[in-house]
Amino acid sequence: MKKVVSVSLGSSKRDHKVQVELLGEQFEISRMGTDGDFNRALEVLRELDGKVDAIGLGGIDVYLYVRQKRYAIHDGLKLVEAVKMTPVVDGSGLKNTLEREVVRILAENTGLLKKGMKVLMVSSLDRFGMAEALYDMGCDMTYGDLIFTMGMTYPIKTVAELEDIANRTLPDLVKMPFQMLYPTGKKQESQDEEKVRRFAGYYYEADVIAGDFHLIRRFMPAGMNGQTILTNTTTRDDVEFLRDKGIGTLATTTPEYEGRSFGTNVIEAAMVAILGKPLEQIAAEDYLELLRRLNFQPRILRLS
Amino acid sequence: MATHTEITESLKVFKDNYNGNERLKIMNRDWNRVVVIKATDIESLHTLKVQDGLVSLKEGAVENPNLTVISDSETLADIFYGDITPTEPYNNGTLRIIGQEDDIIRLDFISLMIWGE
Numbered sequence: 001m002k003k004v005v006s007v008s009l010g011s012s013k014r015d016h017k018v019q020v021e022l023l024g025e026q027f028e029i030s031r032m033g034t035d036g037d038f039n040r041a042l043e044v045l046r047e048l049d050g051k052v053d054a055i056g057l058g059g060i061d062v063y064l065y066v067r068q069k070r071y072a073i074h075d076g077l078k079l080v081e082a083v084k085m086t087p088v089v090d091g092s093g094l095k096n097t098l099e100r101e102v103v104r105i106l107a108e109n110t111g112l113l114k115k116g117m118k119v120l121m122v123s124s125l126d127r128f129g130m131a132e133a134l135y136d137m138g139c140d141m142t143y144g145d146l147i148f149t150m151g152m153t154y155p156i157k158t159v160a161e162l163e164d165i166a167n168r169t170l171p172d173l174v175k176m177p178f179q180m181l182y183p184t185g186k187k188q189e190s191q192d193e194e195k196v197r198r199f200a201g202y203y204y205e206a207d208v209i210a211g212d213f214h215l216i217r218r219f220m221p222a223g224m225n226g227q228t229i230l231t232n233t234t235t236r237d238d239v240e241f242l243r244d245k246g247i248g249t250l251a252t253t254t255p256e257y258e259g260r261s262f263g264t265n266v267i268e269a270a271m272v273a274i275l276g277k278p279l280e281q282i283a284a285e286d287y288l289e290l291l292r293r294l295n296f297q298p299r300i301l302r303l304s
Numbered sequence: 305m306a307t308h309t310e311i312t313e314s315l316k317v318f319k320d321n322y323n324g325n326e327r328l329k330i331m332n333r334d335w336n337r338v339v340v341i342k343a344t345d346i347e348s349l350h351t352l353k354v355q356d357g358l359v360s361l362k363e364g365a366v367e368n369p370n371l372t373v374i375s376d377s378e379t380l381a382d383i384f385y386g387d388i389t390p391t392e393p394y395n396n397g398t399l400r401i402i403g404q405e406d407d408i409i410r411l412d413f414i415s416l417m418i419w420g421e
Contacts (some may be wrong), residue, residue, distance in 0.1 A: 076374060149409065171420070172420070173416070180405060181409075
């Protein structure tokens with residue numbers, strides 16, 4: 001049996017373990033949250049090194065892709081460098097491929113994404129592929145990175161401006177402590193009430209709210225009106241949270257096992273274990289081919 | 305070591321570059337903040353005021369600023385001239401910024417939008 005572990009800077013409340021069969025191979029997939037404790041994450045990674053087939057890093061990005069440019073988040077790199085033998089992935093390699101594909105599938109096969117729809121991406125620099133795919137299909141985009149990261153009332157409306165801002169600022173922002181840019185640990189379990197109040201309008205005006213689930217959750221107001229959420233990782237509790245807020249449909253980019261969808265870091269780690277190739281030899285086409293063989297489809301859940 | 309005059313000049317360059325950037329003025333049109341800049345190795349205090357998207361500068365400090373930027377004179381001059389970004393001195397403790405986390409990130413962001421690649 002192949003073992004894949006996702007080590008996350010997120011809450012340990014979301015820990016779980018499942019066994020699944022992928023392409024005829026048995027997998028034990030587990031998640032270990034470290035409640036935002038960076039040093040604990042380093043310990044766990046060193047402990048797992050050489051004992052599992054692949055490791056996914058959750059709750060933190062290592063690489064941000066902006067078209068052909070790749071920016072490495074320094075704190076993420078420290079985690080990767082703690083592991084010497086086992087392949088470590090953060091999901092970004094797969095995200096760029098899978099999430100473009102999911103946008104295409106949802107646009108072609110469901111009514112959930114249509115040209116002209118208002119889409120709020122609470123954060124987009126961590127999933128440029130999705131940001132670009134939604135823009136290219138003609139959605140009316142609001143990229144909320146500046147709004148929700150630093151409280152700036154400045155919706156970015158085009159991929160070109162998103163790219164310009166990213167290229168000016170990311171070379172330096174990736175050096176900042178990660179917790180200044182993204183909620184980790186306990187922050188993932190609470191809402192930022194001030195920003196919920198200030199920026200509720202962006203949520204209410206959108207037909208679709210897309211992006212990282214922790215960020216979507218952190219800023220979502222009550223009294224939503226049947227909107228669609230497009231995200232990756234959710235638990236049963238998350239589904240109930242969305243139902244309570246008035247969300248209509250949840251679409252997750254990764255499949256469900258035992259009531260939860262796994263993060264792209266877990267799926268990418270499983271794929272790396274299947275492929276058995278060195279990381280530097282794995283191309284986007286490899287992931288795309290595997291996605292087809294695994295018949296991966298986004299999960300669509302009607303909540304109201 | 306930089307002089308008080310050099311810090312003043314660097315802040316003027318920062319102010320002028322900011323005020324010449326239409327996008328930054330729009331981005332910060334509702335971010336009204338008072339920022340005190342204090343050198344640790346010489347007598348040098350300045351106040352930057354962001355009001356309705358525009359930045360103004362005066363020498364000396366005001367009470368109860370929203371942000372206080374503290375570093376040695378050389379680092380302050382380097383940052384406001386755009387020779388270095390605030391991130392590295394902030395990470396290694398050479399630069400201290402007292403204020404709300406969102407405001408600290410925004411100040412960093414503004415300097416990157418002025419001097420970034």
